[in-house]
Amino acid sequence: MKIDRRDFLKLAGIGGVVFASALTGIDRWAYGATSKARDFYFLQMSDSHWGFQGTAVNPDAAGTLKKAVAAVNGLRWKPDFIMFTGDLTHTTDDDKERRKRLAEFKGIVSALKVKNVHFMPGEHDAGLDEGAAFREAFGKTHYTFDHKGIHFIVVDNVSDPTSSIGDAQLQWLDTDLKKQRKDTPIVVFTHRPLFDLYPDWDWHTRDGAKAIDLLTPYTNVVVLYGHIHQRNDFMTGHIAHHAAQGLMYPLPAPGSQPKKAPVPWDPANPYRGLGFREVKAAVKNVQYAIAEYNVMGAKI
């Protein structure tokens, strides 16, 4: 029997983890470029912190990511792709151990039936070696790809330990954006929030405002990020920013307590606050471009 994905997640002990994010401006996407656009969905998975140990926070640290992989494999409809938005592994000061954790993570997610999987680093993966071990395992830390008329941009704001994007990558972003139309649907993936969510807890990107300035002229932009281990929705102008849950431990709401610390495990609600995100890209308003031809086939 094929079960509904929500039921499956409940059975897997990760109840209530899926929600659909409607991308802002999505109803406008059908016009213009999106002759290639079709309805689809993808998953955002984040902050699996493979290698973390702490039974008070997650007594199933070695099993949670595997449960999530099984849950994704049990989905009735497969996502077009999966994006991991960083902190794949928990940080370690030992370079060898970092590579070992990245390899173990890679082995676990290789069990995903969906093979179109993209990765980006978090500061736990890349902050101590400027992304060297991550690049060995997964390749570039910032890149773009296109899917069914949507332009996806992966911005690395963690490999620089100063939590900055850096001038070189900002220039790269500017160059890429200039190739897009102003109404191109754009989804940006980052690990840290680009805006100042809560700087007291280091929940920001030092030069994130520069990236937002570059994105602002574009009318259909959404930013999906991780880092804060909880859902959070915020607008900077017309740009929506959505943080995702993590897959190891939740963190408290911004500023809700004096110090940032993982939320303790709740035996009565195991896996609460952990999960992954489904993002549906739905084209709602179909518009038609009509052209007339004469009998000789010439456009008139």
Place this chain on the structure above:
Amino acid sequence: MKIPNGALLFACAVVLLASSVVDLGGGGISLGQEEQVIKVVAKRFEYSPNTITVKIGVPVDLEFTSLDRLHGFNCPGLSIRTDIYPGKVNRLQFVPQKKGTFPFHCDNFCGSGHEGMTGTLLVTD
């Protein structure tokens, strides 16, 4: 120019008086008449001292050194920050304009204890 002995004694008394009325309470502190100089040592994953007390309206000169790697000092409540590079004194000068308790933290990722590398800056009367 020869300075009369009496004038010299008077100048020393002024400096001593200024020092006595500015009680900063933190460690590694030396005082001038017009500024509060505070030395702060950073290392994974702590500051020493991690509680810094300064007086409102009096210029502050924080002198950071790092014993191991790049760290940061970020105090969003006062909108001040600096990088702390090893092998040099990293100076941050400001004049506190509001009283209160302001947390600070390392904002350059420095390892497994990074998120606990925090402290408190107290601005008092």
